[in-house]
Amino acid sequence: MTRRSVQVRRVLELAAEEAGLLGHRYVGPEHVVLGVLRDGTGGAARVLRGRGVDLEAARAALRRLAERGVVPGPRPSDAELLGTLGIDLDAVRRNAEQAFGAQALGRAIGEATRARRGGVGRVPRTPLRGPPVFWVQATYHAEVQAKALGREQVGSELLLLGVVVDAQTPWPRCMSNRWNRRLRASVGLPDGYQGVAGPLLGALGVDLDELRGALLAEFQQAVR
Amino acid sequence: MGETASSEVTRVAAATSSQDPEVGLAAVAALRGLVEVLEAVQVQNARGKGWSWQAIAARLGVTKQAVHKKYAGRRFGFGRERG
Numbered sequence: 126m127t128r129r130s131v132q133v134r135r136v137l138e139l140a141a142e143e144a145g146l147l148g149h150r151y152v153g154p155e156h157v158v159l160g161v162l163r164d165g166t167g168g169a170a171r172v173l174r175g176r177g178v179d180l181e182a183a184r185a186a187l188r189r190l191a192e193r194g195v196v197p198g199p200r201p202s203d204a205e206l207l208g209t210l211g212i213d214l215d216a217v218r219r220n221a222e223q224a225f226g227a228q229a230l231g232r233a234i235g236e237a238t239r240a241r242r243g244g245v246g247r248v249p250r251t252p253l254r255g256p257p258v259f260w261v262q263a264t265y266h267a268e269v270q271a272k273a274l275g276r277e278q279v280g281s282e283l284l285l286l287g288v289v290v291d292a293q294t295p296w297p298r299c300m301s302n303r304w305n306r307r308l309r310a311s312v313g314l315p316d317g318y319q320g321v322a323g324p325l326l327g328a329l330g331v332d333l334d335e336l337r338g339a340l341l342a343e344f345q346q347a348v349r
Numbered sequence: 350m351g352e353t354a355s356s357e358v359t360r361v362a363a364a365t366s367s368q369d370p371e372v373g374l375a376a377v378a379a380l381r382g383l384v385e386v387l388e389a390v391q392v393q394n395a396r397g398k399g400w401s402w403q404a405i406a407a408r409l410g411v412t413k414q415a416v417h418k419k420y421a422g423r424r425f426g427f428g429r430e431r432g
Binding site: 200201203206207209210212214217221225229230232233234236237238247248250251252253311 | 372373375376378379380381382383385386387388389390393394420
């Protein structure tokens, strides 16, 4: 079982924040790249900076991808959408948590969004839970790399390496079942979306294979 | 959320009235996401208090088969009298 370093957890939090800043209602591997740059510390950010990539440039590149329709443009948040109906999302969450407790609410969220064979009246996501994350493949590849290198912990270099491997690997077929397609459509993603970290890094003039090598080198150096 | 983007998004939301299907439909979808969770938490609570499926279904205005199909099962504490 590999663990995530404090820095990796922070990078993933920052990735969610960067997604929110762009008005994206999901968090994908492309936002993890922004999170690494925003964090700024550690080997992964150093490697990216060494290739002339900074946070502003990456944000601008992702905005251009949004303009081309590769990823969705800014969309109103669930809180704002419910606000147009006169519903205060925070108040609903607060009241439900007070009445039933956070644990019961969490169970209900799981129950309401659980994919089921019978599929009766389920929703792909709910405003009561944060935006869906699509960097799971990237962290999976990062863990595989960590294991291959005999490491217990995934640091930022391995996380970014996972993002690169993810960008070079097609997603498994289970990621494009009907349920997941519905989930992606609900946040405005095009049908064939498999993360756009590759196109993003490409637009920034970074060669994926070269970056992969550089990250491994950086990692070996950090170990020593 | 930072100031720059929140203003960007608010502008989008303000510029498009809810007559715009893009916003109106998304708002309804968000509302449905809310309703499903609130229904689940209420059904869970009612079952925990020993209510029958029939009584729950009557209050929700659906058949007892419908609510049973949707929520029955031993997972997530939906059964009567736990522990």
